[in-house]
Amino acid sequence: MNWGYPGYITLGILLALLVLGGSIAMWLHRERVLALFVSKDRVQELTASMPSWEYWTRTGLIMGAVTLGCLALASPRWGYVLEKSNANSLDVLIAVDTSRSMLADDLVPSRMKRTQLAIQELLKLGEGDRFGLIPFAGSAFLQCPLTVDQEALRQHVNLVNVDLIPEGGTNLGDAIDAAMEAFEDHEQDSHKVLLLFSDGEDHDENAVAKAEEAAQNGLRIFTIGAGTPNGELIPVNYCPACDSSNRPDRSRCRVCNAFLTPNKEFIRDENGNAVRSRLNESMLEELAETTGGFYLRLEGAQTMEVLYKNGLAPLPKSENTSTMVRRQRERYQWPLAGAVGLLLLEMLWPMGRRRRPAPAIAIILALLLPFSVEAATLNQAAKQYQQGEFALALQEYEELLRHDPGNPKLHYNAGAAAYQAGKHNEAAKHFRSALRTPDLKLQHRAFYNLGNTRFQLGAAMKNPEDQIPVWEEAADHFEAAAQLNPQDPGAQRNLKFVRHKIDEAKRKLEQLSDEVPLDGITRFKQDDEKEYTLRVWPPDREQIPERPYWRMFALDHYAHGVAKVSDSLRAQAKALSPAEYGGRPPAEPVLSGTWRFRFEPLFSEFLPMNGPFANAQVENSSWRYNPAAFQARLPDVPTHAVEYTLIDPTDNARLAAGPLDAPLQPDAQNDFTTPREDAYPFTTLQLNLSPTEISQLLGVLEKITGDEELPLAELNEKIITWLHAHHKYTRQTRIPEDEQNDPVVRWMLTEEAGHCEYFAYSYTLLARAAGHPARIVCGFAGGEWDDKTESWTNEKTDAHAWAEVFDGNQWIRVEATPPEENQGEGEEPEQNPNNGQQGDSQDPNNGEGDPNNPNNESGNQQGDQPTDEDRDEGDLPPELLETLRQAERLLDALKTDEKPLSAIEAEKGQPGPRIRRPKKDW
Template sequence: MNWGYPGYITLSILLALLVLGGSVAMWLHRERVLALFVSKDRVQELTAAMPGWEYWTRTGLIMGAVILGCLALASPRWGYVLEKSNANSLDILIAVDTSRSMLADDLVPSRMKRTQLAIQELLKLGEGDRFGLIPFAGSAFLQCPLTVDQEALRQHVNLVNVDLIPEGGTHLGEAIDAAMEAFEGHEQDSHKVLVLFSDGEDHDENALAKVEEATQKGLRIFTIGAGTPDGELIPVNYCPNCESPNQPGRSRCRVCNAYLTPGQEFIRDENGNAVRSRLNESMLEELAETTGGFYLRLEGAQTMEVLYKNGLAPLPKSENTSTMVRRQRERYQWPLAGAVGLLLLELLWPMGRRCRPATATAVILALLLPCSLEAATLKQAAQQYQKGEFALALQEYEELLRHDPGNPKLHYNAGAAAYQAGKHNEAARHFRGALRTPDLKLQHRAFYNLGNTRFQLGEAMKNPEDQIPVWEEAADHFEAATQLNPQDPGAQRNLKFVRHKIDEAKRKLEQLSDEVPLDGITRFKQDDEKEYTLRVWPPNREQIPERPYWRMFALDHYAHGVAKVSDSIRAEAKALSPTGYGG
């Protein structure tokens, strides 16, 4: 909630104090003032006709009307509505290089992370303009079309990573093609702008030809160099099963879904030499200058500000009749209606009416209730939370969300109440709703609590196979929280703890035995309550007949209430079974 003209709030307080001071003076000197206009007998009659409680009730009505009238002039606003507006704006497509060279850490914390932060800054500078998003590597696609909904676009930017496009390499021409397709059907007089983030290591020989074609179609390209001329090695984690490269920090292979061993290697060429990725500034400069744009290296804290002020802001803005603009709702009607109601009540109040003070107070509260219902509900929710009544607080916050479903702060408070009440699924849903906010501090707290919620959901599970993916999600949320606030020791501590729990769960899965000795008893645990035992007979090889007939069925894997034979025992039995004998 905010105010269009907050100065009127101060005016309402001053006028209310003025009315109160005048009323006190009138009450203390009422007989002297009335004697100036009527006879002494009439003075006594008039003063006896209005008791003290009625006088102060009428004074309260006037003060309330003055305050509410000034609040209406202050123009209170809360809630949002999408309106179609003939707004003038720029149409800007952002192309992001998602090749593996963007994992190099010559920019802190990495080229990809630094690019994502720069895009967030550019969106803030270009508030009111329409932005779209194109990830590209060996191919390109339009992930988010042109929109003024920056919150939705920020979520798409956070999802960009080097595993988004399976085709490797850096084909700048593919990104330019995708941008030209996205701008097809736009007005001829509208300026088409492409901001391209890349390290410039182009593997496409047709890039310059695509630039010439884009120039003829009126596309202006600004290039941002992500990296340094000295370059850096590209970190990677190779899968031990399929040997495919994976982004460091992943727990499972993106190709075969096998578990990855912790560690870090570097991408190597055919000769086994480590590949150093260097920023190709000459390519990016030539690409930008050909289309009338310019090139900037991503360094320092003002790169995006220079880009917007010197490159984008001077461009003429075109009129977009289909632009949906989010505007705050004007709510002055509510305090204005309350002020009019109080004045009518004071005006129609019969002189000398002998009603009880409690009845008059009830009437005033009934008139004020519609105006203060939302504030009272929010206050009640906070009070219930402080008292430890988390379930009741959750109900209050969800009632508020029915009237304002897109409020991130209400979602965050509801998630906190649900978490304390032990309703972790509802807490996770509300914390995800709180992520739709441009407030980075609120995003950090939402990611942190979402990590706690996912950890508690996994803790309630007993099977390690179910716990691992849930805890991996918790680790991702804690990692996002540490990236938003690297100084938060709690997020770092929880991230380390969750990863330790994941390692423990993985070790439990490896406790099943593939070999059982004769007359041996193998015990293994699937959970903390039950223990399963496998025994093999005969006790020694001397008691095996000359031509035995074997019949054994071992259920050595138990999950989700179902026992089955593991693949390892099947393979061992097939390899050891003699021809002509039973198995």
């Protein structure tokens, strides 16, 4: 509502107070005043016939009439009406880039949203001018013709999005052509202006030529750059059904209407590299200067003020005949009618006690009916909110939104009420709607409260995997609020708090970090809460080995069952671009081409790689690379999938030695008497065992080597053979709770089964005991080819630990883990060729039948198949019967004192019989 002459409002209040003061004086001195005109008897009759309530009612009617009369003089106005007017105005067409690059978020919240807000600000500045709207991408069209109806134009602006035009690209020339066609239908002497919002990444070579042609026809172009020169990646959400790209905020695919999962990805080029959209200011400047306009970079509300003040306002305006102009409606009739009605009511009010006031009350109620109850409802909602009745306040605000659905302030108030009522999903919906406001202060508050809402939604979740993405959104909202108002300490404080909670949640996850306990890899593989995967797109499928190893990090320090990266090795990580192949010639042939990787979130801050590389590109620009150990690391565990590329990498079967490895001479021997420096590379020779444990370890090594000094290749073969002969592979080994003795040395002295960490750690200790530097490596091993995505895929069950030993010139990969029964190291059971079922049975013959009876092709059934309780055990081979008896005894022992298998065999005085399967030599 606006007032034409607001000064009359003050006058009305003063006159009403004057009437009230006069009425009070008249009432207090009524008898004396009447005595001046009538006799004393008549005075008593007149004063007795008018009760006090009637007198004050008449006074109130007069005061109301005076007040309403002054309000009518103040000329209240609300609502709009279109009228023909011969107004002088500018003709401005606004062209908006709707290509995918406008989704980039180098402008908060995105280039497209910031452009829409800027247009809203411009419409406020250019009231009375005619504006039109032209969206363009690969093509352009006139969405809204020139009009002075700014409300209609605002609705069109809010509808602009990147899905509006199916043709991709940014065709600036088509936008200029569409503007020229739109101006052909209007007066020839009108002053034509094209305001072009774009990032300038033009795919049309004729844009400058089109601008020169437009300048000859009197069109002046002003360009606004949406973006930053550094640019940003373009977020999209790919449909799992049709693989089409969609806006990240869509819930259904724009092509096939399939449901979309909230998975933020980025647009890629033909080579699979992430596309970074940058602001092309030179192109936009050239277009503007060609037509006599100028270029501005979109940096806030002040950009539109500068544009209008220095660019549009100085231009001469033309007379537009028969122009429909939106005028505010004069509403003085309502208060004037009320004033007249109150005066008539006061004049017709009967004197004396004998009249009933019911008709007058009815007239008053009838006069009140035309007035809207919206103000009362809004006040009631605010009152309920202040009283803590948040659910009722939310209902009132939602009722108001039914009448005014696009009101950002109502959405904000409804969001605040829903938040206080604990309805956080509804609160988030309303706060998002409030972000559409051009008011940056309200937008800042909406971002701030949306961050609070998303945090509360995450806090209500139990699993860290679910909490972290929601809290990341909360952090983004707090960051946006802090950017809109840098003076707000609350946004900065909440942003810091949410980041701390995200770090806490990440620490609760089973991850692969640079400190791996003895069961760290296996515990992660057995965690079935979420399937983490690694996808690799090689230049050629044939370049992937039969069993690839994707190396993540090397652990040089070992102590009491825990391997980790030493501080000295960790300090070698560099933030600068890595030199080719770590600054030294590669030891393996180069796998030419570009290798693309996609690493799922919440798994590890280390990136799996096949080996040293010539160059690399990682989405996170703050990643660090350690050329000493060939490992890449992000600042923290990512909450979104990480995509990166390696150029011309090599395999990791052999790794060239670096400058830090120089002290490791080929003939170095470890006598364990002189303490070595606790720094890399000497950490690759340290045992960190007690004297007793060192003696036990040397005893095992003496059994393996026969107390002979063997070449490294022969030593490796004998150590692996000995480990495989005394230990089987399993994922179910129980880690002993023994704080005094080293668990790996204790395990080597038994014949218990173990997982990959036991074998890798045991080999490392034995190699170091023999005087050879060795370290533990973690990553992925194995996997399979996915024909659908044409990529090599690793699931979390492919996580693996192996070893690397130094031969004096290079580091050699050593696989010490034996295969699972008829399986590869750490791999899921394969399908049995005899029955096609996956085996999980603990029977050593596991679906292969009797190895001593080649005619038995079917073997035992696997999995959860029912068994025959009445079978004749005499029909089974003796070896299988003995194995079944040992399994039963093992189960009984585990129920009582949890004796390992070696203890049961020791009671017999000799090792139990073993049925060995052919094992693949990895």
